[in-house]
Amino acid sequence: MAAAAELIAELGWGRVTTRTVAERAGLPHGAVSYHFRGKQELLIEATMFAFARAVPADEFAALPGVEDLIALISAEIADRDRIDPLLSRLMFEAMREAERDPALRERMAAMLTQYRELLIATVRAEQERGAVFAGAPAEAIATLLGAVGDGLLLHAMLDPGLDVPAALNALRALLAPRPPRPAG
Amino acid sequence: MAAAAELIAELGWGRVTTRTVAERAGLPHGAVSYHFRGKQELLIEATMFAFARAVPADEFAALPGVEDLIALISAEIADRDRIDPLLSRLMFEAMREAERDPALRERMAAMLTQYRELLIATVRAEQERGAVFAGAPAEAIATLLGAVGDGLLLHAMLDPGLDVPAALNALRALLAPRPPRPAG
Amino acid sequence: MAAAAELIAELGWGRVTTRTVAERAGLPHGAVSYHFRGKQELLIEATMFAFARAVPADEFAALPGVEDLIALISAEIADRDRIDPLLSRLMFEAMREAERDPALRERMAAMLTQYRELLIATVRAEQERGAVFAGAPAEAIATLLGAVGDGLLLHAMLDPGLDVPAALNALRALLAPRPPRPAG
Amino acid sequence: MAAAAELIAELGWGRVTTRTVAERAGLPHGAVSYHFRGKQELLIEATMFAFARAVPADEFAALPGVEDLIALISAEIADRDRIDPLLSRLMFEAMREAERDPALRERMAAMLTQYRELLIATVRAEQERGAVFAGAPAEAIATLLGAVGDGLLLHAMLDPGLDVPAALNALRALLAPRPPRPAG
DNA sequence: TATGAATGAGTTTTCATTCAT
DNA sequence: GATGAATGAAAACTCATTCAT
Numbered sequence: 001m002a003a004a005a006e007l008i009a010e011l012g013w014g015r016v017t018t019r020t021v022a023e024r025a026g027l028p029h030g031a032v033s034y035h036f037r038g039k040q041e042l043l044i045e046a047t048m049f050a051f052a053r054a055v056p057a058d059e060f061a062a063l064p065g066v067e068d069l070i071a072l073i074s075a076e077i078a079d080r081d082r083i084d085p086l087l088s089r090l091m092f093e094a095m096r097e098a099e100r101d102p103a104l105r106e107r108m109a110a111m112l113t114q115y116r117e118l119l120i121a122t123v124r125a126e127q128e129r130g131a132v133f134a135g136a137p138a139e140a141i142a143t144l145l146g147a148v149g150d151g152l153l154l155h156a157m158l159d160p161g162l163d164v165p166a167a168l169n170a171l172r173a174l175l176a177p178r179p180p181r182p183a184g
Numbered sequence: 185m186a187a188a189a190e191l192i193a194e195l196g197w198g199r200v201t202t203r204t205v206a207e208r209a210g211l212p213h214g215a216v217s218y219h220f221r222g223k224q225e226l227l228i229e230a231t232m233f234a235f236a237r238a239v240p241a242d243e244f245a246a247l248p249g250v251e252d253l254i255a256l257i258s259a260e261i262a263d264r265d266r267i268d269p270l271l272s273r274l275m276f277e278a279m280r281e282a283e284r285d286p287a288l289r290e291r292m293a294a295m296l297t298q299y300r301e302l303l304i305a306t307v308r309a310e311q312e313r314g315a316v317f318a319g320a321p322a323e324a325i326a327t328l329l330g331a332v333g334d335g336l337l338l339h340a341m342l343d344p345g346l347d348v349p350a351a352l353n354a355l356r357a358l359l360a361p362r363p364p365r366p367a368g
Numbered sequence: 369m370a371a372a373a374e375l376i377a378e379l380g381w382g383r384v385t386t387r388t389v390a391e392r393a394g395l396p397h398g399a400v401s402y403h404f405r406g407k408q409e410l411l412i413e414a415t416m417f418a419f420a421r422a423v424p425a426d427e428f429a430a431l432p433g434v435e436d437l438i439a440l441i442s443a444e445i446a447d448r449d450r451i452d453p454l455l456s457r458l459m460f461e462a463m464r465e466a467e468r469d470p471a472l473r474e475r476m477a478a479m480l481t482q483y484r485e486l487l488i489a490t491v492r493a494e495q496e497r498g499a500v501f502a503g504a505p506a507e508a509i510a511t512l513l514g515a516v517g518d519g520l521l522l523h524a525m526l527d528p529g530l531d532v533p534a535a536l537n538a539l540r541a542l543l544a545p546r547p548p549r550p551a552g
Numbered sequence: 553m554a555a556a557a558e559l560i561a562e563l564g565w566g567r568v569t570t571r572t573v574a575e576r577a578g579l580p581h582g583a584v585s586y587h588f589r590g591k592q593e594l595l596i597e598a599t600m601f602a603f604a605r606a607v608p609a610d611e612f613a614a615l616p617g618v619e620d621l622i623a624l625i626s627a628e629i630a631d632r633d634r635i636d637p638l639l640s641r642l643m644f645e646a647m648r649e650a651e652r653d654p655a656l657r658e659r660m661a662a663m664l665t666q667y668r669e670l671l672i673a674t675v676r677a678e679q680e681r682g683a684v685f686a687g688a689p690a691e692a693i694a695t696l697l698g699a700v701g702d703g704l705l706l707h708a709m710l711d712p713g714l715d716v717p718a719a720l721n722a723l724r725a726l727l728a729p730r731p732p733r734p735a736g
Numbered sequence: 737t738a739t740g741a742a743t744g745a746g747t748t749t750t751c752a753t754t755c756a757t
Numbered sequence: 758g759a760t761g762a763a764t765g766a767a768a769a770c771t772c773a774t775t776c777a778t
Contacts, residue, residue: 011284012280014197015198089283095338099273099342109342136353136358137350137354143336143346144332144355144358146339147332147338147339147351148332149335151338152328155296155327157279158292159296163324166327167324169324170320170327171328174320
């Protein structure tokens with residue numbers, strides 16, 4: 001039941017009840033306990049299902065080096081924040097919950113690692129192409145990029161007036177390659 | 185009852201119960217409802233209290249233009265993550281909850297605005313001093329810095345192995361001033 | 369759960385607790401909140417259920433013009449006060465509560481209106497038959513009769529020694545038809 | 553604190569809290585427990601105080617035979633319902649509570665007996681004056697009058713559209729003296 | 737296999753009363 | 758004497774889970 005994912009995003013992990021999920025899905029209440037071992041299992045499955053459906057595996061495989069890096073980040077934010085706020089909220093809920101539930105943590109970690117690997121590879125490729133500032137290791141820049149993405153998401157969620165495009169332009173300028181610093 | 189803040193960080197906002205808070209604080213159960221109008225008020229007050237105690241007002245006033253900007257960010261992360269992991273988790277919980285509770289959102293927004301104003305002023309001063317990349321508006325760079333700070337916090341929380349110092353070095357390099365890009 | 373009605377009569381509306389109701393009914397505590405949206409709904413449903421069960425609808429339909437009016441009132445009081453003191457107390461509690469709860473008030477008003485319509489029709493029929501004093505409008509006499517009924521109920525409840533039969537005899541005498549008052 | 557009487561009338565006996573009383577009276581909270589043995593004592597004292605203040609003893613003594621009986625009832629209803637609904641509501645609350653609290657019952661009974669004696673004496677005097685229907689014992693008519701008074705009060709409280717003046721006119725007509733019934 | 741009624745543990749909240757100051 | 762902070766008993770309500778059908 002991927003409709004449970006909606007409710008996690010809307011209400012928060014802890015406020016989702018089995019009844020609400022059943023109602024939203026138009027299913028009988030007993031079905032929840034019948035198909036899943038418990039609420040937690042339902043929510044975890046729903047979360048991973050929603051992520052898997054949103055980012056198909058082959059998209060991950062195809063991306064590095066193809067898209068401009070900034071455009072990638074930008075599109076990601078735009079997707080999350082404008083087109084489907086569900087996913088960004090769900091991501092935060094799941095991150096929070098993952099800190100406490102080992103089962104979820106494991107699955108989230110795998111997903112995040114995959115995403116991080118993609119970022120590193122992309123940064124490295126762009127650096128080799130000369131399209132991105134090469135004065136720092138790709139790993140470190142990728143870490144920054146991931147942090148900027150989620151941080152902007154978080155701040156934009158709290159302050160809808162935040163000028164995300166301007167911030168992304170600044171990021172673009174910062175990431176631009178540059179000549180070696182003149183001595184002195 | 186600043187001991188409630190601990191529990192928010194440990195258990196998550198929604199899993200804190202009045203009973204648990206009372207036990208942790210060594211107080212009778214009725215005391216919670218006696219001193220606060222309800223659980224939510226208690227948690228909000230505890231949150232703001234913890235933040236206020238962690239970042240004294242005069243520190244805010246003294247910082248701009250005095251400290252190196254990167255050092256500021258770095259110190260902030262180090263403080264939060266090493267000295268008192270409570271604060272970073274609490275921040276995350278509070279941000280998540282602020283999305284749903286208008287009262288908390290208002291207070292968090294005020295705090296973040298104050299922090300953002302400080303960042304902007306600092307960035308602008310450093311740009312004028314020639315110590316920070318001037319190719320983007322101070323507002324946009326400050327937005328990025330705030331996002332990077334909280335994003336790194338979040339990711340470091342989820343992945344304790346994350347190389348934060350390396351990322352901060354990369355940030356330092358990216359923020360360094362640079363000569364105008366050669367034409368072409 | 370019509371057993372809740374007993375407790376309203378015995379303890380008073382405000383002193384009935386869900387726990388008491390559950391115990392009296394031999395049901396687990398959670399059942400109350402499961403079957404009704406809340407305590408108030410339970411008590412309201414129990415009240416209307418008890419009234420509906422006590423005065424079947426067809427009795428209402430059959431009465432007007434058939435029974436002697438006094439006998440009607442008398443039977444009503446006797447029924448309520450002797451056969452089932454529960455109902456008179458319940459009626460009083462419900463009236464008191466109806467002043468504050470709009471939902472209950474609406475349902476009580478509907479019931480009282482139905483009863484009052486019956487009284488008016490009966491009075492009017494008896495007046496036309498020449499069996500009841502015709503010197504006042506049927507509506508006004510019906511209002512008095514309704515008031516006398518509930519007033520006697522109330523006073524008999526508070527003072528068990530009250531001579532209700534004597535009062536009903538007096539009512540019978542007062543309601544008797546009379547010749548036009550001699551002029552002067 | 554006679555201001556507690558207001559709250560009984562407004563909220564109902566069981567819903568009055570010591571805090572509310574103290575606030576309404578502008579007094580410190582501790583004063584309630586200091587001056588009275590408990591909440592119940594406070595409410596009982598407040599009730600009797602309000603009644604005593606509303607109907608001074610000498611008024612009771614002066615009334616019988618002086619006022620027209622209907623005017624007395626009418627004035628009573630008007631007073632209660634229009635000028636000061638507080639007293640009528642308080643009366644009902646106190647009656648209800650008196651069923652359960654012996655201490656209150658005793659004091660209410662004394663008051664009601666005094667009132668009933670007054671009614672009987674008045675009816676008897678009016679009957680002797682030839683101003684009231686003499687075909688029934690004064691006691692029984694007094695019982696009816698008392699019941700009509702409280703019954704009308706109760707119904708008028710529930711149904712503000714009730715035509716009380718018309719009902720009182722009918723009562724006046726019913727109580728009018730009449731010649732012996734013509735034979736046949 | 738599927739359902740949804742029923743259960744009871746757990747949570748928040750209210751409030752009369754107590755008692756140190 | 759007077760205050761109001763503190764206590765804890767009791768109440769309503771929620772909800773995941775169980776289980777008879």
